[in-house]
Amino acid sequence: MAIEKDSSDHDPSAENGSSTSDTRLRWKLDLLILPILTIDYFFAQLDRQGIGNAKLQGLQRDVLDGSPRGGSDKYGTVVSLFFVSYIITQPFAILLSKFFRINHYISINVFLFGLCASLEATTFNFSSLAACRWFLGHFEALFAPPVVYYLTLFYTKRQIALRISFWFGVAAIAGAFSGAIAYGVQTIDNPSIAHFRILFLIEGVPACLFGILTLFLIPDRPNRPSLWFSDAERDRIMQRVGHTDEQGTINRAHIVQALLDWKVYWAGAIYFCLNNALASTSVFLPSIVKSIGYSNADAQLYVVPPYVVAAAVTIFVAFWSDYVQIRGPFMVAVTAISVAGYGILLGSDSDHAKYAGVFLIVMGVYPSVAMINGWLVGTNLGSETKKACGMGIFYAIGQCGSVLGSKIFPDSSNYTKGYAISISLMALACVMCALLTVYYWYENGRRDRVHGPVDRDLKLDLREHADRHPQFRYLL
Secondary structure, eight states: OOEEEOHHHHOHHHHTTOSHHHHHHHHHHHHHHHHHHHHHHHHHHHHHHHHHHHGGGTHHHHTSTTOOBTTBOHHHHHHHHHHHHHHHHHHHHHHHHTTSOHHHHHHHHHHHHHHHHHHGGGOOSHHHHHHHHHHHHHHHHHHHHHHHHHHHTTSOTTTHHHHHHHHHHHHHHHHHHHHHHHHHHHTOSSOSSOHHHHHHHHHHHHHHHHHHHHHHHSOOOTTSOOSSSOHHHHHHHHHHHOOOOOTTOOOHHHHHHHHHOHHHHHHHHHHHHHHHHHHHHHHHHHHHHHHHHOOHHHHHHHTHHHHHHHHHHHHHHHHHHHHHTOOHHHHHHHHHHHHHHHHHHHHOOOHHHHHHHHHHHHHHHHHHHHHHIIIIITTSSOSHHHHHHHHHHHHHHHHHHHHHHTTSSOSSSOOHHHHHHHHHHHHHHHHHHHHHHHHHHHHHHHHHHHHOOOOTTEEEOOTTTGGGSTTOOOOO
């Protein structure tokens, strides 16, 4: 079995800039790929979360007939439809991307989800809004998981968590911008169209335009010729990351491995718990902040600081996680922070304490969601095909938590049930992360005893055995 040494990851001098070519290549990747994909994801999150702000700007009155009425929660239903369509499409998103030029695949879906978000401004009843949210979910599902997979084609397992967290941290920034934009729109006096329609256009149209730009700004897979990289650079990327499958090829044995790997389902269950909190936060946070005692306009503004802090914590945690090359203990710590936040919302009568609890919730939710992607997908699945299939299963299970999160907060100021469900699931995620960390530690020790210790920085050819390779070691 071919084994290569990734000297740039192993040699500290290379990471400190002594290896000029590797440092230049890494900076080129960071400046070329990350900013474009980050902006794309910013628009995706803006379009997804905007409905939470629009709810306070007349959407429910003008489009949803003032629902809830007679026990019918039309707002909760249209929110859920997004996640249902996301779940249906997501398991196939990455495998489908293997049959197309992946840069084209990503950019087309950015344009299409931007189009769906823009069309929300034209909705006039429940059915029209539901249709927009349904297709928005499909196209965002075809966009986001392939981006995580795409990053693994260019970055080593030592580098991937920080990049995924930087990319995902933008979700929190999008929440802050959404609140700030909504506050600005809310201050427009006597607009010719409703405030929420202006909000949807502001958040949707730029995504369409940037989707077109993305088509020309990001490269295809590193094993394909590119205007952006020389042949020597492409060879170096593949040498550092490992050989990638050819476009249109799938290793069927690794699909079976992914389907039978309990760790994929375990991680999916963790993601389910995290997504319950993420989904409810992204679409209900303005309403939650309003329930603490703020007006509609102030609630739009007061969601900004928690999101800004969440983005900073996400990047900070990812940086240290990459520095020490440990994921699990950080996952345990940040999920525990969210548990504390929900506990404050459940147990405190002070408005100031409850607002502090909101900070703690998002400080735990966003870093944990970012890190679970890098922990399972970026490092511990092995081959490209197993990553593609395993990610599909992982995301499908996880997004079911989003459906739950979209339904647990009724249209009232009494959110006790939602807080109770969320604190229970975050506590479960905390325990499951600890147990998975212990398993990885045990399995690495067992492989050391059976096959002998290995240099963790050896570059393995995993195309045959994936993470079952005797010299593969899991990242804790």
